[in-house]
Amino acid sequence: MVNDLSVTLCGLHLRNPVIPASGTFGFGVELSDCFDLNRLGGISLKGTTREARYGNPTPRIAEAPAGMLNAVGLENPGIDVLVREKAPALRKCYGGCIIANISGFSLEEYAECCAKASDCPEIDLIEVNVSCPNVHAGGMTFGTDPHSAAAVTRAVKAVCRKPVFIKLSPNVTDIVAIARACEDAGADGLTLVNTFLGMRIDIRRRQPVLANKTGGFSGPAIFPIALRMVWQVAHACSIPVMGCGGVATARDVVEMMMAGATAVEVGAENLRNPLACPEILDALPELMDELNINRLQDIIGTV
Amino acid sequence: MERQLYTILRNEPVAARTWRLELASDDPSFVAGGEFVQVALDGFYLRRPFSICERSKGRIVLIYKVVGEGTAALSGLRPGARLDVLTGLGRGFDPDACSSSALLVGGGVGAPPLLPLCRELVARGKRVSVVLGFNSASEIILESEFRALTPDVTMATVDGSAGLKGFVTDAISAVKPTFDYFYTCGPLVMMRRVCDMLKTGGEVCLEERMGCGAGYCAGCSIQTRQGVRRVCKDGPVFKKEDILW
Structure with a gap:
């Protein structure tokens, strides 16, 4: 059987639904000597702000059973370097969907950065991060309240000519309410979820492991929660969803799509295995055969 | 960067809480x-x-200290077991930065990366002085390996149980080696004191908690005089003058 892995996301043709998640794949070119990036359906670039940022002091990484915590704090070279250097450099070795991931500390900053990303010919889609748990102003505060999330959505939609996905935080009581607010404010799609706010303590030093004290928890441990949120939101909203959170195997990709995801982002798994995405793509056709799936997009939202 | 499956040839303790791991490998990237x-x-x-620590035909050697659950699990693996290893990571010491004589300063399990450097410097005809510091005699590693490469090796222990009593900086003051460039790897506080004390140029090998280890997660970024640098990809070796202690 010839397997069709392609999906259509807001009119964009993706050769498959597998996309490295923002922050786990640099600006793409860092992995270009590791495998053929053109195998990927899309690449979500490192979260970018208006100005260059160093982020948080180290240690920024901690381990947990079946996962990890990070408190990088949006280290990035700034939006001008993204559109002038990073996106064009990736386009030279990658023909698929390039996703800019934009963060901010004010509505004006979100709008300015998204407008620049939208004007960048190499960028196909814009993912707006209203859910970074590792910065102390802005970031997640925009994504934990429906009115703020809607305000960001309206501000960026007013200046973008390309599809806008809002990346939501799972650190909320009712993610469906926030998803609906974004949809009503004009979002073209939703990415969910970002990391869960967590913590580890060094029991010998009696101090948090992370210099930032808390960090975002990701990895296979969060997969069932992320899947549940994707399922709830996909059934409550009519805009496409990119599923993200603990995806590590071809089976996880199929589960996310059955729950309602049109595309699937792979995050922490890239950090432990740089070949995670191509290995998932190697395994998908066989799993599709086993499940009698001819076209992968036929399973979207079937559960 | 490449992902390889290596077979364990040996995995044995060589000093207090310190193990030597030998892997069957043809890693040509090192x-x-x-x-x-x-x-x-x-x-x-x-x-x-x-x-x-060593790479020769068909094998690589790693020396590690058991400091937590992960390294404890590693010490429990037996010869014949296979390890999933990413190779070709990091930017190492530059032997060409030294013109004729080098000082190598290692502390504890910071000594291993200095051994291949020592070998390379000697092969290029450079004179090498080595100062190695440990907490006590029970933790000493690689002494004979360094002595096989250069006659000028000074050992120091904090408790005085072997070699000179004191820190590596005390040993350097005592033996007054001559050199035009230095290389150091060990605890951060030791490397800082070494850099403060030595007036020549030099290189330090940093350690940091890492995520990917290959430059794409920003988990180990530090601020340097050259701007933000990734310890795993731009380092772990940095020039002394670039470090913001």
């Missing part, structure tokens, strides 16, 4: 001390970075 591998361990989500 060129300089300071480069490292990322080792995956069953039951642990993240890989562990270890600097390469």
Whole structure:
């Protein structure tokens, strides 16, 4: 059987639904000597702000059973370097969907950065991060309240000519309410979820492991929660969803799509295995055969 | 960067809480001390970075200290077991930065990456002085390996149980080696004191908690005089003058 892995996301043709998640794949070119990036359906670039940022002091990484915590704090070279250097450099070795991931500390900053990303010919889609748990102003505060999330959505939609996905935080009581607010404010799609706010303590030093004290928890441990949120939101909203959170195997990709995801982002798994995405793509056709799936997009939202 | 499956040839204790791991490997990517591998361990989500201590035909040697659950699990693996290893990581010491004579200063399990550097410097006809510091005699590693390469090796222990009593800085003051460039790897506080004390140029090999180990997660970024740098990709070796202590 010839397997069709392609999906259509807001009119964009993706050769498959597998996309490295923002922050786990640099600006793409860092992995270009590791495998053929053109195998990927899309690449979500490192979260970018208006100005260059160093982020948080180290240690920024901690381990947990079946996962990890990070408190990088949006280290990035700034939006001008993204559109002038990073996106064009990736386009030279990658023909698929390039996703800019934009963060901010004010509505004006979100709008300015998204407008620049939208004007960048190499960028196909814009993912707006209203859910970074590792910065102390802005970031997640925009994504934990429906009115703020809607305000960001309206501000960026007013200046973008390309599809806008809002990346939501799972650190909320009712993610469906926030998803609906974004949809009503004009979002073209939703990415969910970002990391869960967590913590580890060094029991010998009696101090948090992370210099930032808390960090975002990701990895296979969060997969069932992320899947549940994707399922709830996909059934409550009519805009496409990119599923993200603990995806590590071809089976996880199929589960996310059955729950309602049109595309699937792979995050922490890239950090432990740089070949995670191509290995998932190697395994998908066989799993599709086993499940009698001819076209992968036929399973979207079937559960 | 490449992902390889290596078979364990030996995995034995060589000093207090310190183990020597020998892997069957034809890793052709290794060129300089300071480069490292990322080792995956069953039951642990993240890989562990270890600097390469020796590479000869068909094998690489890593020396590691058991400091937590991951390294304890590694010490339990027996010859014949296979390890999932990422190779070709990091930028190591630059032997060409030294014009004729070098000082190598190692502390504890910071000594291993200095061994391939020592070998390289000697092969290039440079004179090498080595000062190695440990907490006590029970923790000493690689002394005979360094002595096989150069006659000028000074050992120091904090408790005085072997060699000169005191820190590596005390040993350097005592033996007054002559050199035009230095290389150091060990605890951060030791390297800082070494850099403050020595007036020549030099290089330090940093350690940091890492995520990917290959420059794409920003988990180990530090601020330097050259701007933000990734310890795993731009380092772990940095020039003395670039470090913001």
